[in-house]
Amino acid sequence: MNLFADLHDRAKELLEPAIHDYYAGGAADEFALADNENSFARLALLPRMLRGGPPPEPRVDLPGAPGAAPVLVAPTAFHRLAHPEGELATARAAAATGTVLISSMAATTAVDEVVAAAREVRSDAAVWFQLYLQPDPEVTARLVERAESAGCTALVVTVDSPVFGDHVRDRRNGFHDLPPGYEAANMRDLPGGPPGGTRDIEMSPEISWRHLEVLRATTALPVLLKGILHPDDAHLAVAQGVDGIIVSNHGGRQLDAAPAPIDVLPRITRAIGGTLPLLLDGGVRRGTDVVTALALGAEAVGIGRPVLWGLAADGEKGVREVLDRIGADVVRAMALCGVRGPDDLTANLVVPRGFGGLR
Ligand SMILES: Cc1cc2nc3c(=O)[nH]c(=O)nc-3n(C[C@H](O)[C@H](O)[C@H](O)COP(=O)(O)O)c2cc1C
Ligand SMILES: CC(C)CC(=O)C(=O)O
Numbered sequence: 266m267n268l269f270a271d272l273h274d275r276a277k278e279l280l281e282p283a284i285h286d287y288y289a290g291g292a293a294d295e296f297a298l299a300d301n302e303n304s305f306a307r308l309a310l311l312p313r314m315l316r317g318g319p320p321p322e323p324r325v326d327l328p329g330a331p332g333a334a335p336v337l338v339a340p341t342a343f344h345r346l347a348h349p350e351g352e353l354a355t356a357r358a359a360a361a362t363g364t365v366l367i368s369s370m371a372a373t374t375a376v377d378e379v380v381a382a383a384r385e386v387r388s389d390a391a392v393w394f395q396l397y398l399q400p401d402p403e404v405t406a407r408l409v410e411r412a413e414s415a416g417c418t419a420l421v422v423t424v425d426s427p428v429f430g431d432h433v434r435d436r437r438n439g440f441h442d443l444p445p446g447y448e449a450a451n452m453r454d455l456p457g458g459p460p461g462g463t464r465d466i467e468m469s470p471e472i473s474w475r476h477l478e479v480l481r482a483t484t485a486l487p488v489l490l491k492g493i494l495h496p497d498d499a500h501l502a503v504a505q506g507v508d509g510i511i512v513s514n515h516g517g518r519q520l521d522a523a524p525a526p527i528d529v530l531p532r533i534t535r536a537i538g539g540t541l542p543l544l545l546d547g548g549v550r551r552g553t554d555v556v557t558a559l560a561l562g563a564e565a566v567g568i569g570r571p572v573l574w575g576l577a578a579d580g581e582k583g584v585r586e587v588l589d590r591i592g593a594d595v596v597r598a599m600a601l602c603g604v605r606g607p608d609d610l611t612a613n614l615v616v617p618r619g620f621g622g623l624r
Contacts, residue, residue: 301548329418425492
């Protein structure tokens with residue numbers, strides 16, 4: 266059970282099984298996928314009592330998103346497979362709730378339309394663009410231009426995908442490509458691509474810090490790295506001058522042996538905490554998960570699959586329901602812990618569950 270179990274059940278009823286599996290699945294044996302949620306369940310919160318004060322108002326300042334909710338929409342591909350309005354529905358719901366939307370490079374709607382839909386709802390809606398650095402720097406540069414002219418306020422570079430993870434469910438279901446009638450709209454009309462058609466997204470082990478340097482020289486937008494897990498890489502990211510890190514194992518869809526992000530967050534916080542904003546995604550399903558991540562050093566967290574379940578269950582309304590539910594649950598969790606907001610959250614609130622408190 267989690268906060269979104271009913272929406273997941275409804276989505277599963279409505280989606281074609283292969284599409285549900287694409288969204289729900291992880292890589293290989295799905296150990297990392299399971300661990301992401303289980304690791305939160307292995308942690309408990311030590312609440313404080315009788316502290317007085319107004320109800321918590323969790324808002325955080327993020328690069329290109331002042332006063333945002335501490336829960337972001339993580340980038341996920343192919344929203345039109347969940348609902349005919351696809352990314353437009355997601356964008357409207359995110360904007361209505363003051364939530365940062367990280368729009369996937371693999372979206373089925375072009376980023377300029379996504380940002381326009383968000384800005385119709387709220388003129389200062391923050392949309393970040395998620396990018397896989399491409400081996401051909403011209404292709405990357407063109408994608409960045411698109412994100413910039415659309416009005417995105419930050420770039421999120423996903424660094425955990427030198428190759429695509431082994432998605433066993435997709436292999437079994439023969440789900441390799443977008444079905445006819447759908448396209449990865451951001452990949453249209455790019456150098457080296459078919460005229461009037463879309464280029465494939467390339468994942469390449471060639472990609473290195475050098476490509477990142479080139480990217481940073483060509484854009485004034487803040488750049489966050491998504492998929493860092495090793496504290497040494499966090500140090501390198503600081504040395505590169507990036508604007509934030511998202512600690513993530515890609516929802517258990519890349520290296521199945523990767524640890525749960527919440528389990529490595531304390532090390533990364535110890536390594537570089539305070540030098541740049543740390544975010545986390547993977548397995549966040551309740552307000553208490555958000556509070557735990559914030560207490561262990563994150564500024565904010567992302568949610569991936571719950572948004573897809575809301576979208577499949579009921580379009581824009583369903584995504585709104587997901588974001589409203591988690592927002593209210595964060596406030597409840599903070600109040601129950603006796604904290605007034607993110608600034609009050611410290612690592613000594615978090616203990617292992619079953620920690621043998623008598624010892
Ligand atoms: C169906 C699906 C598609 C995804 N597509 C992308 C993507 O295009 N780019 C990316 O950086 N991450 C992608 N991710 C990873 C998410 O951004 C995020 O790291 C993960 O879903 C968080 O875990 P959660 O689903 O447990 O909340 C995808 C995840 C899922 C489930
Ligand atoms: C189309 C893919 C690149 C999207 C992705 O990152 C994923 O499915 O995890």
